[in-house]
Amino acid sequence: MQNFKTIRFDYNNMMLDYIGEEGISSNEYDKLVSSASAAHEKFMQSCGSGMTGWMSLPYNQEDVVSDILKTAKEIRQDFDAFVVLGIGGSALGPMAVFQALCHLRHNDLQKSKRKAPKFYVEDNIDPERMNSLFDVIDLKKTVFNVITKSGSTSETMSQFLIIIDVLKKAFGSDASSHIIATTDEKNGNLIKIAKDEGFKTFIIPDGVGGRFSELCPVGLFPAAVLGIDIKLLLKGANDMRLACSKGELRTNPALAAAALQYYAMSRGKSISVMMPYADSLKLMADWYCQLWGESLGKATDNLAQTVNVGQTPVKALGVTDQHSQVQLYTEGPFDKVVTFIGVDKYRCEVEIPLVYDQYPSVSFLSGHTLNELITAEMIATEFALTKNKRMNNTIMLPDVTPHTIGQLLMFFMLETAYAGVFLNINTFDQPGVEEGKNATYALLGRNGYAEKANEIKSRPSKNQSFIVGL
Ligand code: PA5
Secondary structure (H helix, E strand, O other), rough: OOOOOOEEEHHEEEEEEEEHOOOOOHHHHHHHHHHEEEEEEEHHOOOOOOHHHOOOOOOHHHHHHHOOOOHHHHHHOOOOOOEEEHHOOOOOOOHHHHHHHHOOOOOOOOOOHOOOOEEEOOOOOOOOHHHHHHOOOOOHHEEEEEEEEEOOOOOHHHHHHHHHHHHHHHHHHHHHHHHHEEEOOOOOOOOHHHHHHHOOOEEEEOOOOHOOOOOHHHHHHHHHOOOHHHHHHHHHHHHHHOOOHHHHHOOOOOHHHHHHHHHHHOOOOOEEEEEOOOOOOOHHHHHHHHHHHHHHHHEEEOOEEEEEOOOOOOOOOHHHHHHHOOHHHHHHHOOOEEEEEEEEEOOOOOOOOOOOOHHHHHHOOOOEEHHHHHHHHHHHHHHHHHOOOEEEEEEEOOOOHHHOOOOOOHHHHHHHHHHHHHHHEEEOOOOHHHHHHHHHHHOOOOOHHHHHHHHHHHHOOOOOOHEEEO
16 A cells, blocks of 8 residues: 655744744743634634635545546647646646646656646736747647636636637637636636637636635646646645644644744744745745735735735745845844745755865765755755744655645645634635736726726826936
8 A cells, every 4th residue: 555655844943942032932832722723613614615615625526537537638649738828826836736746847858758748837918928839839739728717817818819819710610629718617708608619618616716726627637637646636635634624733734834924923024935945846835925925915804904914925945045035034134934845855866976086175065965965955044044043944745746745735725724714814815916907907998997997097197207217
């Protein structure tokens, strides 16, 4: 039987014993233990309703998974490139899982080694980027997965319009075989268009919002096309869900992480730095940043009081950003919590050879591996931060596999949901983003947005003396 290993959350360096008065005392810790238990209860009571549908995804999608696997197999046989059109929660998860679990130079590999289509995620509407896509794909051999929960996001829908137009011009009625839609069953225009055009469609279930959607077809389908074992991904997520099923901070890792960040926020730590020490996990930090930022950055709480809460998420990459950001983290303001993500066993080992015996300050590296070096650098950075009394904690992955990535995804989603309970806010809405979306509709003259257009028009005009140029 396969031996499944679990990820570990180490928060020693959040505690007073390790970082002095900046850390959490045992009294404060005891208080956190009881407030964590209450937060867990409150969250569990909300499960099964509202936007907590993502909690059931690890175990309630048997038929969906079969359909995904069948469709993915056909795509892998018929196409050389798979392009996701989506943004925010409809793009960051697929990108993070691709980066974590596929070859780090997937698209550059020869087809025989790649064993899956090339993968592109178009999560911006920069016209140059859109144009450049057509220079690297062969339209005949490309399938596009349009992903949008609302079915109406301007960025995704404009990309879709461009692509479908090109496909129709090239292939006529066969254009629809190049599009797969992932969207809400009832809301938005994409579902209507998909039905009219006969696109293969996957449904984003009720109760699953954009940034919590990686474990539904939004993420599972692209992952399956790439050959990732999505059943193991779901198993990992389910194992984490079960590990977090009790309201005991000492045994529930996501609850512990949320409680500690909440405490840190109350002590002025307004920045959360996510710093994986693995290129494969680089985009996990991007995904986390959206999840944490968009979920917790809120103006009002559940009692409609103005609170303006949240913690600014920042992504960093170990060791690369040791040479750009760590100076600030070590000596700058005491306003951050740094979370390292380490890996016990990388997927390969690279030895550093002995080449210049005569230079001891270089040759000391020889005989070691890059694995030892990257691990030592993570420990060294953790040591430096701790010595300088900086709050930090570490998530350790035994290895990077679908099972551990599933765990990590669920860990962060649960941590975010718990943090929202601590802050007493609506974790699952995004009124600030909606405001920008509506303003865009108004600026582009969408029907029904005249009032918003007037509001924009009547904003104070710019003072030219504050604009400086040559
Ligand atoms: O988390 C969210 O809800 C957002 O970030 C959305 O994912 C993003 O705005 C894209 O929305 P949609 O999937 O509706 O196109």
